[in-house]
Amino acid sequence: MITTQRLKIEQQALDFGFPKRYVFHNLGSGSEWLEVGLRTNAGKTYRLKILLDDFPLKCPEVFVFQPTNLKDYNGKLLKDYGVSATMHLLGPDSQGNIKLCHYGDKWHGNVTLYKVALKCLVWLNCYDGHLRTGQPIDHYLKHQ
Amino acid sequence: MGTFKTPTKVQEEIANINDGNSGKEVAFNPQTGELEVVDSQSDIAPNSTTITDVANDGFASDKRPVKVQDEIANINDGSSGKEVAFNPQTGELEVVESQSDISPNSTTITDVANDGFARQTPIVYAYEEEVNNFFKAGNNPIIKGAAFGWQEEDVYHVHIDIPKTPFSGTPCISYFAFVSQADFSLDKKDLIQKLGIELPKRTNNVFLDKTILCVFSYNGTSISKYALLLADNTFQECELKYVPQKSELYSRAKGLLEVDILEKKSVAIIGLGSFGSNIAIELAKAGIGNFKLFDFDRIELSNIARHTCGINDLGRYKTHAIRDAILQKNPFAKILTFEININETPDLLLSEIKDVDMILCLTDENQSRSRLNSIAVENKKKIIFGRAITRAEGGDVFRYNPEENKPCLACLIGKGLFNFQQEEISTEKQANRNLPAYTSAEDKAAAVQVGLSSDILPICNMIVKLTLIELSKGLNSGLATLEEDLIADYYIWANRREIKYKNLPKMEFKANHPSILRWYGVRVPKDQNCLICNNS
Numbered sequence: 001m002i003t004t005q006r007l008k009i010e011q012q013a014l015d016f017g018f019p020k021r022y023v024f025h026n027l028g029s030g031s032e033w034l035e036v037g038l039r040t041n042a043g044k045t046y047r048l049k050i051l052l053d054d055f056p057l058k059c060p061e062v063f064v065f066q067p068t069n070l071k072d073y074n075g076k077l078l079k080d081y082g083v084s085a086t087m088h089l090l091g092p093d094s095q096g097n098i099k100l101c102h103y104g105d106k107w108h109g110n111v112t113l114y115k116v117a118l119k120c121l122v123w124l125n126c127y128d129g130h131l132r133t134g135q136p137i138d139h140y141l142k143h144q
Numbered sequence: 145m146g147t148f149k150t151p152t153k154v155q156e157e158i159a160n161i162n163d164g165n166s167g168k169e170v171a172f173n174p175q176t177g178e179l180e181v182v183d184s185q186s187d188i189a190p191n192s193t194t195i196t197d198v199a200n201d202g203f204a205s206d207k208r209p210v211k212v213q214d215e216i217a218n219i220n221d222g223s224s225g226k227e228v229a230f231n232p233q234t235g236e237l238e239v240v241e242s243q244s245d246i247s248p249n250s251t252t253i254t255d256v257a258n259d260g261f262a263r264q265t266p267i268v269y270a271y272e273e274e275v276n277n278f279f280k281a282g283n284n285p286i287i288k289g290a291a292f293g294w295q296e297e298d299v300y301h302v303h304i305d306i307p308k309t310p311f312s313g314t315p316c317i318s319y320f321a322f323v324s325q326a327d328f329s330l331d332k333k334d335l336i337q338k339l340g341i342e343l344p345k346r347t348n349n350v351f352l353d354k355t356i357l358c359v360f361s362y363n364g365t366s367i368s369k370y371a372l373l374l375a376d377n378t379f380q381e382c383e384l385k386y387v388p389q390k391s392e393l394y395s396r397a398k399g400l401l402e403v404d405i406l407e408k409k410s411v412a413i414i415g416l417g418s419f420g421s422n423i424a425i426e427l428a429k430a431g432i433g434n435f436k437l438f439d440f441d442r443i444e445l446s447n448i449a450r451h452t453c454g455i456n457d458l459g460r461y462k463t464h465a466i467r468d469a470i471l472q473k474n475p476f477a478k479i480l481t482f483e484i485n486i487n488e489t490p491d492l493l494l495s496e497i498k499d500v501d502m503i504l505c506l507t508d509e510n511q512s513r514s515r516l517n518s519i520a521v522e523n524k525k526k527i528i529f530g531r532a533i534t535r536a537e538g539g540d541v542f543r544y545n546p547e548e549n550k551p552c553l554a555c556l557i558g559k560g561l562f563n564f565q566q567e568e569i570s571t572e573k574q575a576n577r578n579l580p581a582y583t584s585a586e587d588k589a590a591a592v593q594v595g596l597s598s599d600i601l602p603i604c605n606m607i608v609k610l611t612l613i614e615l616s617k618g619l620n621s622g623l624a625t626l627e628e629d630l631i632a633d634y635y636i637w638a639n640r641r642e643i644k645y646k647n648l649p650k651m652e653f654k655a656n657h658p659s660i661l662r663w664y665g666v667r668v669p670k671d672q673n674c675l676i677c678n679n680s
Contacts, residue, residue: 054487057518084582085580108514109514109517110557
């Protein structure tokens with residue numbers, strides 16, 4: 001469970017990077033999560049769900065929960081990729097929300113949620129690029 | 145200009161030499177270890193031995209061994225009035241006068257084939273603590289138990305309680321009998337009869353064809369004792385020895401380590417793989433008296449090669465197997481085991497770790513390391529992290545000391561040290577847990593690259609030394625000078641010039657440059673912005 005002290009630090013960082021675009025849910029419940037709204041360079045908006053169980057000891061899982069049913073260049077649902085190295089995706093959740101691969105094994109306790117959100121914003125920009133060109137995410141994004 | 149000899153010419157000359165036509169011959173010089181060409185029977189060096197039959201014996205079977213053999217044969221025939229006897233003081237066979245000039249401590253070997261060390265009586269070990277409990281109970285003149293024996297060696301360990309340490313050997317029946325002084329001096333056969341113990345007969349069941357009887361008596365000042373091995377409808381007197389209580393177990397370590405103080409120290413070991421198992425046992429040998437062992441895994445076949453536990457522990461919890469291994473070294477160690485995943489039960493971990501003097505984090509993944517790092521920082525506990533990197537080409541050890549302004553593990557990882565990507569993956573389970581989900585099954589299988597046990601032992605050794613230093617700090621132990629040497633927080637070790645260490649120069653004969661098989665202490669500054677250790 002995220003500590004109050006850590007929460008303050010995270011809020012400070014998020015206020016710096018994504019002011020007024022985030023909400024912490026279920027604080028103190030043991031199943032906290034962070035909602036962040038991100039806008040890509042192409043002007044599209046995505047909403048992320050960042051699970052905070054065991055944060056910051058464990059790398060948080062990040063899902064795109066809006067828009068739903070994201071598709072690839074060919075119209076295939078991204079959730080149907082399951083786990084994909086080329087698209088930098090981990091398995092979707094039970095609602096079909098895609099899970100982004102971000103920090104992986106470079107995770108450590110000093111990484112802030114602001115940095116996590118920033119990395120996911122990079123993925124979203126790459127996704128926009130994929131929709132334009134058909135190149136897989138792997139073409140734009142190095143493995144973490 | 146010298147004459148050039150063709151190889152054929154040289155061979156002809158050697159042939160001539162060995163024919164004896166040249167007046168010379170080839171002889172072995174034991175001082176140089178070389179064959180030399182010498183004049184036949186004349187200019188042989190004083191220490192040379194003539195080769196007479198090179199084909200049968202490259203080291204020149206000369207006449208002398210035959211002569212010695214003849215003499216030994218004569219001795220053993222008894223015709224010389226001498227015989228060969230084993231002297232236990234020197235460990236050598238000696239030629240002595242038959243029945244006359246045998247030294248008081250010599251024992252005559254009568255059957256070398258069956259017993260190289262010529263034991264006369266079987267040895268029975270009784271555990272002092274169990275014997276004491278037997279006396280204290282007082283109301284049982286005879287009690288049945290079990291003995292575990294190695295019959296080829298005639299050694300038996302007897303128990304009347306469940307053994308504290310895991311047993312090996314073949315089990316058989318044992319008795320402890322507490323008798324009066326009068327009964328103690330009875331003829332052994334009469335006493336066996338009086339106690340109502342049957343002499344076992346030879347059967348096909350190895351568990352039933354032997355019985356060990358230990359007899360004790362108290363004369364008011366001391367306890368007399370003897371043991372009998374009952375078998376084949378008869379009995380044989382044994383040597384009865386005690387396995388002592390703890391006061392004597394570590395008497396040899398006194399002087400180097402403050403055993404009495406270490407005995408009170410407590411260590412929590414999280415992760416009992418090849419690192420944790422070796423380290424736990426080394427710490428037990430050093431005299432640490434209290435252990436808390438954490439691991440949810442069981443011993444599998446893939447573990448056996450590098451783990452201290454063997455095939456007889458397959459399927460057991462690692463915690464239990466290591467507990468038993470520690471008890472083999474120190475039966476009086478206090479050990480608590482926790483078969484839990486510390487990432488799933490952090491509250492239990494926290495409550496159990498609060499009272500230990502030292503934490504050793506020897507897990508193979510970063511979530512548990514991060515958790516233990518946070519706990520250590522918050523609770524001001526000393527903690528050591530250790531691991532091997534890919535194929536155990538090397539490894540690193542990190543020590544966090546809360547008493548000083550020192551970096552924590554998060555500071556270290558934040559600086560790019562203790563890099564998780566280079567971690568050794570030793571099992572498929574670890575590969576599944578640590579590698580990204582999209583890694584193919586083939587890649588995961590290929591990622592499992594296990595180093596040698598001998599590659600991880602130096603790293604274990606360093607962790608043991610750092611632990612002992614931390615636990616005996618300020619206690620004026622024999623490790624005081626080591627404490628002055630090992631001042632770094634982070635240590636790196638290289639086993640081989642591969643991957644990460646491929647640019648190291650060859651070790652060869654140089655001692656003044658970086659190389660494999662050496663420790664390198666690294667000064668790591670504290671990260672002033674670390675969110676873990678600056679907030680505690």
